[in-house]
Amino acid sequence: MSCSSGIPLALEVLGSSVSKQHINNMMEHLHNLRRNPPTQIQEAFRRSFDGLDENKKNIFLDLACFFRGENKDDVVQLLDACGFLTYLGICDLIDESLISLVDNRIVIPIPFQDMGRFVVREEDEVPCERSRLWDSGDVADILINNSGTEAIEGIFMDASDLTCELSPTVFGKMYNLRLLKFYCSTSGNQCKLSLPEGLDTFPDELRLLHWENYPLKYLPQKFNPENLVEVNMPYSNMEKLWEGKKNLGKLKKIQLSHSRNLKDILMLSEAQNLEHIDLEGCTSLVDIRTCIPRCGKLVSLNMKDCSHLRSLSSMVDLTSLKFLNLSGCSQLEEIQDFAPNLKELYLARTPIRELPLSIENLTNLSTLDLQNCRRLRQLPFGIKNSKSIVKLKLSGCTSLVHTSTGASVNSPLPLLSPFPNWKRKR
Template sequence: MASSSKPKRIYHVFLSFRGTDVRNNFLDHLYRALDLKGIYTYVDSEELKKGDQIASALMKAIEESHIAVIIFSEDYASSTWCLEEAVKIMECKEERDLKVFPVFYKVEPREVRTPREKYKEAMDKHESKFGENSEKMKRWKKALLDAGNLSGWLVKEGDDSEHIQGIVKEIATHLGREPLHVAKHLVGIDSRVLKLKSMLNLESNDCVLMVGLWGQGGIGKTTLAKAIYNDIFTQFEGSSFLANVRETSKGCKDLVTLQEKLLNEILLRSQRLVVSSVDVGTNLIRERLFCKKVLLVLDDVDDLRQLSALAGEGKWFGNGSRIIFTTRDEHLLTAHKIDQDHVYEVKALDNSEAHELLTKHAFSTHQKLKIRANLVDGVLNYTKGLPLALEVLGSFLCGRREHEWKSTLKKLSKIPNKSINDVLKISYDGLEENEKEIFLHVACFFKGQEIGYIKKVLGSCDLEIAIGLKILIERSLISIKSGTLQMHDLIQLMGMDIVQQDCRDDPMRRSRLWLYDDVLDVLSYDMGDCAVKAIVLEPHELKEISINPDAFTKMRRLKLLILRNVYNSFQGPVCLPHWLRWFEWPGAPCFPEFSSGPKRLVGLCMSKSSITIVAKQYKDLQQLKYVNLSDCKSLVSMPDLSCTPYLKELDLAYCTNLVEAHESIAKHDKLQILRLTGCSELSVFPDVLESKHLRTLYLDGCTKFERFPDIPNELEDLEELWLLGTAIKELPPSIENLVSLQNMFLDNCKNLEIPELPPSFSYLYAEGCKSLKNNGDLTSLHHFVRRGLSMADAYSSGQVDNRCLTISKLFYLEESC
C-alpha cells in the first residue's frame, strides 16, 4: 500500500498583489530576490500562459504553493479579484497547511483588519454593488480580518530593500521545513504509520513522549521515520529530522554540528545560532526549547552520548513534543529510559508486500519481458522481506532476461550483493570482539539450532555467551523463537562472507570452515601456520573423509571441532590438539587421542560410537563439563566421574550393554543432569544418592532397575525424576527430602508404591501403574483418581485434603487402575 496522498506542491511561493501599486518597484525587486535564492515563485504575469482560464489557473497555483505572500497595498481591496485570492489563500491555510505571510506595504495592519481609509472606501463600493450582507462580502471581510491578524512585515516609504532581504530570509528558512523525500516506491507504509501514530498519542499535550524504532539494517526504519515525520510535522511549532546520526557524530565537533542543525531547524532563525561546544549546545537546547512543542527525529543512533547531547530528557522540550529515535540497538533505548511500550520493532515485509515492492522495482510498466515465477520466488526467498534487498535487487534485475536472473541468483548464493552487505555489516562493525566471535560462529554454524545447545558449545570456547547473545538480540542480528536461534538469511550470508574474505582462495587462512571441499583441502596439506579456529562439517548425506591421525594437531588455534554425517576412511584414532574445547563426532570409530600438554576439552560428544570402554585418556580431561556417549551400544562400563570434577551433564542414554552405574555418580559435586534412559541392562546403582546439585535424573526404560537409592537431606536441587517403565516397587520415604521436586514420571511402573511427596510437587504422571499403592496423605488422592472427580469436587467433598492441591495434573489410564 502506498503512503497517503498529500497536496501536490509545485511552487515555493505564490505572490498576491495589486499590480498598479507595486508591480514595477517592490514586487519586481522581491521577485528577483526570491529567484536569486532559487525560490520558485508564482506571479501572474510570469506564469499565466496564453489561453489559460485566469481564474482557475490562479486558484490552482495557490493550491500548489508552499507559501503565500499577500502584499496589502493601498488599492489591494479595490480589486475584487485580489479579494478572491485572499479568500482562497486563507482557505488553503486552514485546509492545506499553506503558510501565509502578509506584507503591509505603506498601510497599517489595522486598516486591513477593520477596513479603514482606502480599505473602507473600497469595501463600501463593493457593498453598494453586491449588498452589505451578501455572502461574497462576508467572505472578503473575513479574509481581510484573518490575514490582517497574521504576523508579517510593515513596509514604509524608502525601506524596500531592507525588508525584501528580511522577507526572503524568512521564506528561505520556512522552506527548510519541507516534507522529506521518502522512497521511490512505498509499500506497507500506511499500516505501520497508523500503528506508530497510535503509539505517539498525538492527541495528548500533557507530556513529552520518546519513541524508539528498532530493527536490523535495511529493514525500513528510516523510511518509516520519514513517513511519520511527513505525516505529522505540521502539527508542531518546530521540527527537525537529523539523518545519519551515527555517521555524522563520530567526534565531539560533529555532535556540535548536529546540535546547531537541530536548534536552527526548530527555531527557524534567519540568523543562525552558533554552538561552540557540546556542553553549550546541550544548554541551548534546554533553554530555547523547554516551552516549545517540537517534533525531533534522530535517525540511526548507535551511542548513548548522541542521545544525551541531542535529547537528554523529556523536560528539555515543551509539553506535546514527540522525540523519535531509530536504532539497531534495542539496549540503547532501554538505557535512555524508554519503556517497552514505546519501542516499535520494525519488521520485514510480509510475502504479499515483498512481492509488490519487488514488482515495482524489477518490472517497469512498459516491460514486455516475462520472468518465470520460480525465479521471482527465488529472489523473494533470498531477500526474506528485507526492503533494502528488494529495492537493490529489483532495480538491478529490471529489464534483464531470465538467464540473467538465474545467473544472479546463482552468484548471490556464493557472494552477497555488496550494496546490501555494506549496510548490514554496519551492525557487525559496531560489536566488541566477544560479540563478533559469537556472531560469526552462529552465522557459519548454528542458525536454527536449539539455544541451550549453542550456549554450551560457545560457552565452552572461552566466550561470554549470556551477555553476548543478549547484545546480538538487541542489535537485531539474531532472535530466539521457540527455543531456537534464528537469523535473517542475508545477515547469515554477511557473516559467512566476512569469514571468507579472510582469504577466498586459501581456506587454511580462514577462521572457520563449514564446506566439505574446504575441510578436505585443509586436511590434505602439511599445514604450516593455520588460522582455523573452528570446523563444523555436516554434509547432507554420509561423506567419506580421510583424516590422518595428526591432521588436527598443527591447528594451533582450533577450539571447536564438530563432524556429523562423516566417516573416516583412515583407520585408527584421531589425535586432537590439547587446546581443543569442544569435540563432537557422532559415530566416531574410536576414542580420540590428544597431543601433549594440559587438556582443555569442555565438551565431548561421541554418541553412536562403537567404543566398548572409555579410554584411559579420559582421566586427563579434567575440564570436561558435558559428556554425551548416548547410543553407544557396545559400551559396557560407565566412566569414573571423579576424574572430571567439573562435569555438569552426562548422557549415556540407550547404552544397552551398560550394567552398572559407577559409584562416583553418587557424590559428584557438580553433576546436574544424568541421563540413563533406555539402559535396559542397568541393574546396579549406588545405594545412596548424594550428588547435591543434581537437577534431573533419567532412569526411564531401565527395565531391570528395581531399587531406588536412599536420598539424604543434602539433595535439594532435584526437580525432575524419570522412572517410566522401571521395575521399582517402592520409592524410599526419604524422597520427601527432595524439597525442589516438581515433576515425577512413573508411567508403567506396574508394582509401584508411592510414599508421601514433598510440598513442592506439581506434576505426577502415572499412566499404566496397574498396582499403584499409596501411603500417607495420598490415600485420598488414590480415591480421587479412581472416581475421576475434579480436584475442586474432590476437595469440597472431603475426599482430598489441602495437601493434595499441590498436584495440578495427574495422568493415568482408568482401566489400568
C-alpha cells in the same frame, strides 16, 4: 524470498537484482547472491560490523558461521571458554541490530549471516587458510588431502552424504582448532568418516568435540582434553573414553547416547564441573556407582534405556540435580536415596518394587513417571500430601489397585487426592 529474512533493504536489493534471464535459473542466482552479497547489503553491514572491536567481531563470525538458531546460554558457555566476553558481546550485537534473540535462541538475518561468512571467505582464497569452515565440500577436501593448517579455528560439517577415510594425522597441524562438529542433518543417515589407521590426537585447544558415529573404541591417548567444555558423540563405537586419568576440569556437558559398546565411564568421576550427562541407550553399562562425579554441580542425568544397568549409588549429595531419567532400565531393581532437589523423575518400565521413603522429602518434584512399573506394590504415603507434583503417571502399574471412582492414573495430582484408597493387589 527466504534469504531476505524480512529486511526491507534486502528485499529491495534482491528484487532489483532479478532480471528476466535470472528467472529461469532462480536457485543458482540466489546461491550466487548468498556467496557474493550485493554492494548495498555489504555497505549496510559494514557500517555496523567495522565499528566493532575484535571481541565482538569474533563472536559475530562464530555466530554467523556456526550458531545461528542455537540456544544463547549454550553458546555463551562455549565461547566464554574460548576467551571471549560473550554475554556482553551478544548484548552489543543486539544493540547494533546484527542479531536478535527469540525464545533465547540466536537469530541472525540471513543477509547478515551471509555477510559474516563472506568476511571469512575474504580471509584467503584457499579454504584451509581461513579461520572458520562450514562448507562440506571445502571441509571434505581439507580432511581427505590432510591439508589443515593452524589458521583453522572451527569446523562444522554436515556429513550426511559423505563417505571417506581420514589419515591418523588429519588434525596434526590444526593447532588452534576450538570447535569441531561432524553431524548428520538428514534423518536416518550416518556420519561415515572412518579412521582405518586410528587417530593420533585432537588439538588441545578444543572446546567443542561433536562427532556423531565416532568410529574408534577410544579417544586418542595423546589428546589433552583440559579445555573441553562439551563432548557430543552419540552412536559412537567407543568402549571407554581413555586409559588412565585426564584433566576434565572444564567439561560441562557430555552426550554419549546410543553408544552401545560403552562399558566404562569411570573417567567421568574426574569431571568435577559436569552439569549434564546423557547416556541414553548405552546398553552395555552395568555399574556406574563410582563414575558419577560427587561434586554437587550435576543438573541432569539421562540414563533412559540403559537396559543392563544394575547399580546406582545414593544421590543425596547431588544437590543441583533437577532431572533424572532411568526409564527403561529393566534390570535396575533398587534405588537408594534421591537427590534432594529433583524436579523431574522418570522411572517408567523399571522393575522396582518400592520407592525409597526419601521421595516424600522432594518438595520441588513436579513430574513423577512410573508408567509400566509392573512390580511396584505401593507408593510412600507422604506423596499424597505433595503440593509440588503436577504430573503423576501410573498407568500399567498392575500391582497397584485404585479403588476410588473416576480418577485417572495419568491425571494431574488434584485428581489423585484419595491416596488412602490405594492398596496392594492380592
